[in-house]
Amino acid sequence: MEDRWSRSELDLHLDIDAARGLRAGLEQALRDAVRRGRLAPGTSLPSSRVLARDLGVARGTVTQAYDQLVAEGYLIAAPRSGIKVAVRPSAPPAEPATLARSYRPPVQGVDLRPGQPDLAMFPRREWLAATRHVMQTAPNSVFGYGDQTGRIELREALAGYVGRACGVVAAPDQIIVCAGYTHAFRLVCQALLLRGATAVAVEDPSLPDYAAIARHTGLQVDAIPVDGAGLIVDRLGSQGGVAVTPAHQFPLGVTMSPARRADLLKWAHQAKALVIEDDYDGEFRYDRQPVGALQGLAPEQVVYVGTASKTIAPGLRMAWLVAPPALMRPLAEVTKMDETYVSVVDQLVFARLIETGELDRHLRRCRAHYRRRRDRLDAAVARDLPSAHLSGIAAGLQAVLHLAGGAEPDLLAHLDRHGVAVDGLAQYYHNPDGIPPGLVIGYSTPPEHAYATALSTLIPALRSWLDQP
Amino acid sequence: MEDRWSRSELDLHLDIDAARGLRAGLEQALRDAVRRGRLAPGTSLPSSRVLARDLGVARGTVTQAYDQLVAEGYLIAAPRSGIKVAVRPSAPPAEPATLARSYRPPVQGVDLRPGQPDLAMFPRREWLAATRHVMQTAPNSVFGYGDQTGRIELREALAGYVGRACGVVAAPDQIIVCAGYTHAFRLVCQALLLRGATAVAVEDPSLPDYAAIARHTGLQVDAIPVDGAGLIVDRLGSQGGVAVTPAHQFPLGVTMSPARRADLLKWAHQAKALVIEDDYDGEFRYDRQPVGALQGLAPEQVVYVGTASKTIAPGLRMAWLVAPPALMRPLAEVTKMDETYVSVVDQLVFARLIETGELDRHLRRCRAHYRRRRDRLDAAVARDLPSAHLSGIAAGLQAVLHLAGGAEPDLLAHLDRHGVAVDGLAQYYHNPDGIPPGLVIGYSTPPEHAYATALSTLIPALRSWLDQP
Numbered sequence: 001m002e003d004r005w006s007r008s009e010l011d012l013h014l015d016i017d018a019a020r021g022l023r024a025g026l027e028q029a030l031r032d033a034v035r036r037g038r039l040a041p042g043t044s045l046p047s048s049r050v051l052a053r054d055l056g057v058a059r060g061t062v063t064q065a066y067d068q069l070v071a072e073g074y075l076i077a078a079p080r081s082g083i084k085v086a087v088r089p090s091a092p093p094a095e096p097a098t099l100a101r102s103y104r105p106p107v108q109g110v111d112l113r114p115g116q117p118d119l120a121m122f123p124r125r126e127w128l129a130a131t132r133h134v135m136q137t138a139p140n141s142v143f144g145y146g147d148q149t150g151r152i153e154l155r156e157a158l159a160g161y162v163g164r165a166c167g168v169v170a171a172p173d174q175i176i177v178c179a180g181y182t183h184a185f186r187l188v189c190q191a192l193l194l195r196g197a198t199a200v201a202v203e204d205p206s207l208p209d210y211a212a213i214a215r216h217t218g219l220q221v222d223a224i225p226v227d228g229a230g231l232i233v234d235r236l237g238s239q240g241g242v243a244v245t246p247a248h249q250f251p252l253g254v255t256m257s258p259a260r261r262a263d264l265l266k267w268a269h270q271a272k273a274l275v276i277e278d279d280y281d282g283e284f285r286y287d288r289q290p291v292g293a294l295q296g297l298a299p300e301q302v303v304y305v306g307t308a309s310k311t312i313a314p315g316l317r318m319a320w321l322v323a324p325p326a327l328m329r330p331l332a333e334v335t336k337m338d339e340t341y342v343s344v345v346d347q348l349v350f351a352r353l354i355e356t357g358e359l360d361r362h363l364r365r366c367r368a369h370y371r372r373r374r375d376r377l378d379a380a381v382a383r384d385l386p387s388a389h390l391s392g393i394a395a396g397l398q399a400v401l402h403l404a405g406g407a408e409p410d411l412l413a414h415l416d417r418h419g420v421a422v423d424g425l426a427q428y429y430h431n432p433d434g435i436p437p438g439l440v441i442g443y444s445t446p447p448e449h450a451y452a453t454a455l456s457t458l459i460p461a462l463r464s465w466l467d468q469p
Numbered sequence: 470m471e472d473r474w475s476r477s478e479l480d481l482h483l484d485i486d487a488a489r490g491l492r493a494g495l496e497q498a499l500r501d502a503v504r505r506g507r508l509a510p511g512t513s514l515p516s517s518r519v520l521a522r523d524l525g526v527a528r529g530t531v532t533q534a535y536d537q538l539v540a541e542g543y544l545i546a547a548p549r550s551g552i553k554v555a556v557r558p559s560a561p562p563a564e565p566a567t568l569a570r571s572y573r574p575p576v577q578g579v580d581l582r583p584g585q586p587d588l589a590m591f592p593r594r595e596w597l598a599a600t601r602h603v604m605q606t607a608p609n610s611v612f613g614y615g616d617q618t619g620r621i622e623l624r625e626a627l628a629g630y631v632g633r634a635c636g637v638v639a640a641p642d643q644i645i646v647c648a649g650y651t652h653a654f655r656l657v658c659q660a661l662l663l664r665g666a667t668a669v670a671v672e673d674p675s676l677p678d679y680a681a682i683a684r685h686t687g688l689q690v691d692a693i694p695v696d697g698a699g700l701i702v703d704r705l706g707s708q709g710g711v712a713v714t715p716a717h718q719f720p721l722g723v724t725m726s727p728a729r730r731a732d733l734l735k736w737a738h739q740a741k742a743l744v745i746e747d748d749y750d751g752e753f754r755y756d757r758q759p760v761g762a763l764q765g766l767a768p769e770q771v772v773y774v775g776t777a778s779k780t781i782a783p784g785l786r787m788a789w790l791v792a793p794p795a796l797m798r799p800l801a802e803v804t805k806m807d808e809t810y811v812s813v814v815d816q817l818v819f820a821r822l823i824e825t826g827e828l829d830r831h832l833r834r835c836r837a838h839y840r841r842r843r844d845r846l847d848a849a850v851a852r853d854l855p856s857a858h859l860s861g862i863a864a865g866l867q868a869v870l871h872l873a874g875g876a877e878p879d880l881l882a883h884l885d886r887h888g889v890a891v892d893g894l895a896q897y898y899h900n901p902d903g904i905p906p907g908l909v910i911g912y913s914t915p916p917e918h919a920y921a922t923a924l925s926t927l928i929p930a931l932r933s934w935l936d937q938p
Contacts, residue, residue, distance in 0.1 A: 072761035143782035261542035292541035313612035315813035343812035344784035
């Protein structure tokens with residue numbers, strides 16, 4: 001036994017981290033030695049007396065370390081045979097496969113993909129000031145398990161905000177604070193299922209995530225085409241709901257016409273269906289004030305969803321859903337089993353930003369900022385790409401560039417070679433056959449210092465593609 | 470028409486909010502009048518010329534307001550017949566049913582229900598200081614759509630923390646940041662399903678939420694009894710996983726014995742199952758240093774889940790899952806469709822608290838704080854309730870008071886009459902038949918100033934119950 005031990009002692013000795021204290025250091029060294037296989041299962045360890053003498057520490061230190069590792073299962077204290085290394089049930093793990101997965105992996109070069117605001121606009125100073133206020137004034141109870149519908153302070157602030165900014169009619173207890181639009185949409189799909197719906201309609205084109213979420217909850221998804229006036233309502237059937245982006249269709253950018261709005265609400269009324277209004281960028285309207293939400297026109301038939309992803313930052317994962325009476329009961333059922341909350345600190349900070357008017361001031365700054373960017377893109381296209389046409393520019397953070405001909409995959413590959421990442425239009429179509437090539441240009445995406453470069457890379461790259469024989 | 474209008478004009482005039490500006494005020498007044506039914510569908514509105522004259526505003530102001538409301542669908546511009554109020558598809562909503570639902574509704578009187586730390590311990594000053602650091606130093610990119618597994622800064626900090634504090638072996642890319650234990654457990658259940666599991670085992674007694682979540686994802690739930698050494702491992706069968714609380718069983722408070730730990734890992738190895746280790750209060754061990762996590766012993770067979778709900782606050786909704794290699798692929802599948810994120814600000818702030826050592830300092834303060842509370846409860850029980858027995862006191866934030874006889878529902882009703890809210894033990898059992906009466910006392914729950922009162926209410930109330938003939 002002395003022989004075997006002398007080997008192990010060397011390992012132990014080398015690994016003892018004196019900064020942890022002798023006992024903790026000894027424990028860690030033993031643990032590591034077992035884990036890494038230097039002390040094989042079944043190996044007898046020296047008695048505490050012997051090890052204490054060898055290490056020059058008190059016997060109690062060794063006894064305590066042994067006890068701890070026996071309690072943890074690394075060692076076994078067998079009657080009469082002393083302390084042994086426990087048999088571990090399987091081999092140590094192989095190199096773990098990576099789980100890391102980015103929702104939006106960064107690109108080299110110019111990033112003009114849509115869906116993200118200029119992250120440099122995040123109101124850091126205001127956020128910090130609001131956090132100070134929250135930390136100084138919030139009652140302790142806010143840090144406890146919260147109400148799954150969100151903090152009342154935020155729901156009250158939001159009820160005022162959505163009424164003022166978007167024409168939404170909402171009482172605080174109709175509002176559910178959600179972790180982004182996708183969470184809100186998933187809750188609504190689940191609630192529609194509970195109401196007996198079997199299918200939901202989405203716009204074609206639209207963000208593929210929505211169809212994926214709806215299918216994932218068990219709903220059939222019907223893609224309904226969009227024209228220059230928005231969703232072609234008379235293509236709807238007996239779906240239990242339809243998800244629309246009436247203020248600024250994503251990705252096309254059209255605003256749903258008054259006639260279509262009326263038709264859509266009429267359909268919902270007749271089909272006993274609900275309209276899910278995704279107001280993802282309703283705060284950014286450049287040519288006149290925001291178009292009032294559909295919800296304000298028929299609060300009993302529309303689920304309104306707004307988000308802070310474009311106005312503040314996607315990383316907050318904050319959105320809000322305004323539920324019509326018919327959806328209250330099924331939504332209550334669904335949220336009961338839902339474990340998704342939004343950080344209570346973020347909720348209170350955001351409520352404070354609304355109450356102090358900081359959010360409104362921030363939105364005014366952002367609106368001017370993005371409008372300038374839009375104007376620069378618009379001017380560059382008009383000047384340098386006369387055969388192309390830009391649409392959807394009245395609002396939002398992205399525009400669609402329509403090109404007369406050619407194949408979109410070739411165009412995207414060409415742009416990629418020129419260092420430009422931008423979305424093709426086809427990927428948003430459920431059936432992209434016959435769709436002329438188009439680009440969805442997220443002009444809010446680059447940081448400010450890089451925007452000029454982004455345009456002066458994109459435009460010549462497009463020219464050279466258009467000039468090809 | 471002049472007649473009808475003169476009525477409406479009065480309403481409009483009364484409602485115009487001059488602070489908004491004339492046009493916006495006029496729009497709002499018109500919108501409200503339509504919404505509230507003061508302007509009935511089909512009503513003709515005066516021409517812009519007439520209304521402008523009546524109101525004493527420029528004609529363009531009225532034209533723009535009409536255009537806006539036509540765009541929003543409140544009004545219809547019909548050729549030749551001028552502007553009319555649109556027909557709204559249905560009646561205005563009835564009083565909405567309330568959605569509000571509290572996870573943990575507050576009680577009057579003394580609250581000794583388990584599951585919540587002393588919320589007054591929330592490290593407000595440190596949280597604010599860390600927020601300042603984050604707002605001053607974080608790159609803009611953190612505010613974008615994040616990695617669904619959590620910020621790398623936090624995963625790196627956590628990898629060090631769980632190793633140091635809990636003996637967990639974790640690389641940052643094995644960690645997923647979750648919105649509380651329930652989120653982590655739901656992800657794991659879904660991943661087990663993908664691996665082909667049909668059943669999962671839970672401890673009996675345990676928190677009923679876990680069984681509910683597992684059933685909700687589609688798994689069968691088998692309740693396995695717990696004795697003084699933890700889960701009775703030889704009652705396990707062919708389940709695909711088992712959820713355990715080895716450090717401090719919830720609610721009984723026993724620590725899983727070394728032999729049971731070994732047996733459990735052996736079972737998992739043989740059944741090709743995974744152990745889900747819920748380390749909900751592992752940081753709070755009073756009688757010696759924390760018992761190392763089961764995960765450290767067999768990282769390839771254990772899913773470890775830790776949480777900030779007890780160490781900082783439940784309202785953060787922050788937990789972390791350390792995945793074994795076998796679960797990486799199914800978890801990646803599951804998180805792909807998962808929209809639950811944790812606030813990026815909270816993630817960075819929490820990472821900063823770990824890095825600066827503030828979390829460790831906070832935990833030392835909390836440990837001393839809760840230990841004093843436990844000691845006071847323990848002393849009061851020993852002094853005044855000699856026939857009762859307190860268990861599970863070596864760790865955590867709750868203890869179980871076992872009483873010799875009587876019916877638990879009667880006891881709870883008696884305590885309720887004395888103004889004490891506390892959990893009975895039976896509610897945590899899948900089959901509570903034959904379980905002697907017991908109370909799960911959350912001694913961390915009351916605020917500090919109320920703890921003395923809590924004990925001086927609880928103990929006499931229990932005495933009077935025990936003294937009953």
